[in-house]
Amino acid sequence: MNALAATSRNFRQAARLLGLDSKIEKSLLIPLREIKVECTIPKDDGTLATFVGFRVQHDNARGPMKGGIRYHPEVDPNEVNALAQLMTWKTAVAAVPYGGAKGGIGCSPGELSRSELERLTRVFTQKIHDLIGINTDVPAPDMGTNAQTMAWMLDEYSKFHGHSPAVVTGKPIDLGGSLGRDAATGRGAMYATENLLAEYGESIPGSTFVIQGLGNVGSWAAKLIHQKGGKVIAVGDVTGALRNKSGIDIPALMKHRDEGGSLKDFHGAEVIDVAELLVHECDVLVPCALGGVLNRENAADVKARIIIEGANHPTDTEADEILDKKGVIVLPDIYANSGGVIVSYFEWVQNIQGFMWDEEKVNMELQRYMKSAFQHIKAMCKSQNCNLRMGAFSLGVNRVARATLLRGWEA
Numbered sequence: 001m002n003a004l005a006a007t008s009r010n011f012r013q014a015a016r017l018l019g020l021d022s023k024i025e026k027s028l029l030i031p032l033r034e035i036k037v038e039c040t041i042p043k044d045d046g047t048l049a050t051f052v053g054f055r056v057q058h059d060n061a062r063g064p065m066k067g068g069i070r071y072h073p074e075v076d077p078n079e080v081n082a083l084a085q086l087m088t089w090k091t092a093v094a095a096v097p098y099g100g101a102k103g104g105i106g107c108s109p110g111e112l113s114r115s116e117l118e119r120l121t122r123v124f125t126q127k128i129h130d131l132i133g134i135n136t137d138v139p140a141p142d143m144g145t146n147a148q149t150m151a152w153m154l155d156e157y158s159k160f161h162g163h164s165p166a167v168v169t170g171k172p173i174d175l176g177g178s179l180g181r182d183a184a185t186g187r188g189a190m191y192a193t194e195n196l197l198a199e200y201g202e203s204i205p206g207s208t209f210v211i212q213g214l215g216n217v218g219s220w221a222a223k224l225i226h227q228k229g230g231k232v233i234a235v236g237d238v239t240g241a242l243r244n245k246s247g248i249d250i251p252a253l254m255k256h257r258d259e260g261g262s263l264k265d266f267h268g269a270e271v272i273d274v275a276e277l278l279v280h281e282c283d284v285l286v287p288c289a290l291g292g293v294l295n296r297e298n299a300a301d302v303k304a305r306i307i308i309e310g311a312n313h314p315t316d317t318e319a320d321e322i323l324d325k326k327g328v329i330v331l332p333d334i335y336a337n338s339g340g341v342i343v344s345y346f347e348w349v350q351n352i353q354g355f356m357w358d359e360e361k362v363n364m365e366l367q368r369y370m371k372s373a374f375q376h377i378k379a380m381c382k383s384q385n386c387n388l389r390m391g392a393f394s395l396g397v398n399r400v401a402r403a404t405l406l407r408g409w410e411a
Ligand SMILES: NC(=O)C1=CN([C@@H]2O[C@H](COP(=O)(O)OP(=O)(O)OC[C@H]3O[C@@H](n4cnc5c(N)ncnc54)[C@H](O)[C@@H]3O)[C@@H](O)[C@H]2O)C=CC1
Pocket: 068, 141, 142, 143, 144, 145, 185, 212, 213, 214, 215, 216, 217, 218, 236, 237, 238, 239, 288, 289, 290, 291, 310, 311, 312, 337, 338, 340, 341
């Protein structure tokens, strides 16, 4: 089942649990707008290259649409649609006043030079500038993009509309970015882990972790879990995987990487097969890379007791069912990785206020939002007698449906 079919299936299941009217169900499922644009740029060698860019604006009942921009070869309409829909439920679960959107360009960012990436980002922004905006749709970074990408988008958008820092979030601090946004998704995942473990009388110190993906989300999750006293016993990314049963020295690994070293030549751990990572013995598995990495091929072999979905849609439908039967607790993406969009909301608020918060306030507010969302998900699980994924979906879908009805948008 592809990402969109799986996300829509979870939505329908939640709609049924909530007893939603079928007309509302249909209107919540179909995206508000799907944008597909051609992006042609001159490459550094003078030849032309054409890429396809997407922005799917899924729903705006609760506020301006919000969601990242992904640069990855597998970006396609199906995936972007699924990710946009997930954003609608995620912003509702997080109780930030947004709808959901997602965008991306099918490209391999690692194979493009910095100036090619800049040209591509500017052309994409030119093509969508009149469809995004502070009160309509606010992009942010996702896989393969970062604060620099947002700086180029802001600059290009501002050529058409005047200086508009709140049109994108996840910007560099010097251009109105928020302190704490860079770490926010990983930090949110760490708070989510604390909240879940506390339910079982457990905590980060004393638990073992395996983390897949060492980009923005995975490296911050690894650093913060390590800082809290958690034992990170295996990590991996697209280049390979490492294990040290006594715990990997994460600051040393990050320093090694920052100095240009590869995972494979880090001395503090042994190299393991990448396929072993997701089925490695541990208390908590934290996938922070691609979607669909937990599937029918490996789900039965997962040994973790708990999965924290740092990535979007890392567990496909078949894996979800297998893991549920095995009693593995899955903390779903629309809650576990919502720290990024929560701090994006703080960034947008700061830009609109023209006032900068200190990092302590950002992190404290993030922790408060994560705690409150968890309590609401738990209450939903109790009232609907369902697992955490269905509890989170029901919470999000119910909030969006209520806003839709209040606006009088129902047919
Ligand atoms: N950046 C953000 O604020 C947010 C990101 N997410 C999700 O988290 C996930 C990761 O995003 P970022 O960290 O921003 O991306 P990133 O581009 O910074 O890092 C991606 C990481 O995944 C690894 N990776 C890629 N392909 C892989 C493979 N086949 N096997 C193992 N590792 C692989 C890369 O080596 C890299 O370490 C995505 O699913 C994204 O949608 C979710 C919420 C917010």
